[in-house]
Amino acid sequence: DSGVTQTPKHLITATGQRVTLRCSPRSGDLSVYWYQQSLDQGLQFLIQYYNGEERAKGNILERFSAQQFPDLHSELNLSSLELGDSALYFCASSVEQGPTSSYNEQFFGPGTRLTVL
Amino acid sequence: LAKTTQPISMDSYEGQEVNITCSHNNIATNDYITWYQQFPSQGPRFIIQGYKTKVTNEVASLFIPADRKSSTLSLPRVSLSDTAVYYCLVGGPVSGAGSYQLTFGKGTKLSVIP
Numbered sequence: 001d002s003g004v005t006q007t008p009k010h011l012i013t014a015t016g017q018r019v020t021l022r023c024s025p026r027s028g029d030l031s032v033y034w035y036q037q038s039l040d041q042g043l044q045f046l047i048q049y050y051n052g053e054e055r056a057k058g059n060i061l062e063r064f065s066a067q068q069f070p071d072l073h074s075e076l077n078l079s080s081l082e083l084g085d086s087a088l089y090f091c092a093s094s095v096e097q098g099p100t101s102s103y104n105e106q107f108f109g110p111g112t113r114l115t116v117l
Numbered sequence: 118l119a120k121t122t123q124p125i126s127m128d129s130y131e132g133q134e135v136n137i138t139c140s141h142n143n144i145a146t147n148d149y150i151t152w153y154q155q156f157p158s159q160g161p162r163f164i165i166q167g168y169k170t171k172v173t174n175e176v177a178s179l180f181i182p183a184d185r186k187s188s189t190l191s192l193p194r195v196s197l198s199d200t201a202v203y204y205c206l207v208g209g210p211v212s213g214a215g216s217y218q219l220t221f222g223k224g225t226k227l228s229v230i231p
Contacts, residue, residue, distance in 0.1 A: 002160065033219075043161070043204060043221040058219060090160050105151070108160025 003027065004109035006091050012115045018079040021112045025072055025093030031055070032074040033094070033106060034066055038087040049074055050096050078114070086116045121205050121222035128228045135192045137225050139205030142186045145218075150181060150188045151206040155224070161204060165190070192227075200229045 003026035013019055025032050034046040036059075045058035049068035060066075063081075068074040078085060092106040122140040129135045141150070149168050153161035165172055167179040167188070178191040192199060208219035 002162075004160075035221075042223040045219040045221065048219075056218065092160070105163040105166065106161075108162065111158075111160055 002107040002109060004091060004093050004107050006089075006109040006112050008112060009110065010113050010115070012117065013081060014117055015081055015083060017081050017116075018077065019081065019114065021076040021078070021089050021091075021114075023074045023076070023091030023093075023109060025074070025091075026107055029093035029095055029107070030072065031094045031096040032068055032072070033092040034060075034074070034076050035090040035092065035108075036087050037090060037111075038084075041087075043090075046076070081116045083116050086114055088113050121207055121220055123203075123205055123222040123225045125223070126226040126228070128230060129195055130230050131196055132194050135195050135199075135227060137190045137192075137203055137205075137227070138187055139190070139207075139222055140187045141205070141207045141220075144185050144207055148207050148218075150179065150185075151208070152177070152179065152188075152190045153204045153206060153221075155202045155204065164203075195227075195229045197229050197231060200227060202226050 005024045007022045011019055023032060030051045033048045036044045036046055046060040047066050048056040052068050063079050066074060066076045088111045090108050090111045092108045094106045149166055151166040152164040154164050155161040165174055165177045165179045167181050169181050169185060172179045180189040202224040204224045205222040
């Protein structure tokens with residue numbers, strides 16, 4: 001158990017819909033990362049938040065957005081869903097020292113499996 | 118943005134040492150190299166991280182040559198439970214931007230044979 005929790009575990013929805021995935025980081029971790037994992041694209045970094053602020057952006061679509069709340073939990077919002085958005089979405093957390101520190105070990109949650117029909 | 122290349126798959130017999138190499142030709146000065154292990158239906162799990170030369174922990178070693186354009190994860194005496202996908206991650210702070218760039222490789226599927 002990494003200490004990172006994600007809800008829901010599974011989500012089935014239809015094209016055009018909007019969903020919200022939730023992540024609670026390990027106690028004390030200020031950074032939250034979101035990843036998408038699909039069979040053809042592998043593990044893709046989407047976005048990172050540190051203590052409520054966006055820190056880094058990867059291959060995140062404009063239809064997707066995220067935020068980190070004052071209690072440090074994070075939500076990933078996916079809208080106008082397409083069949084190709086079906087994937088495993090992972091959240092990870094880490095302790096961050098600051099923008100010039102070395103990259104820290106990330107602890108991954110169990111993931112949310114999204115199926116778009 | 119550092120791009121990484123790994124072999125798609127590897128087979129090994131139990132008890133052998135396995136070396137998995139990741140190429141990252143345009144690694145940036147501030148980038149670190151991290152390896153993760155992933156079992157089916159689970160999130161990746163940290164194995165080891167390094168910046169240059171050699172790093173060793175209780176489960177693996179990481180070799181990084183002086184030019185840092187590649188890295189090799191070494192797993193000593195693998196067992197059946199080491200069958201998993203291994204990912205190379207290159208990333209670090211973006212100088213002056215206060216943010217990070219993170220690039221995962223496509224992963225190497227290691228199959229350990231009895």
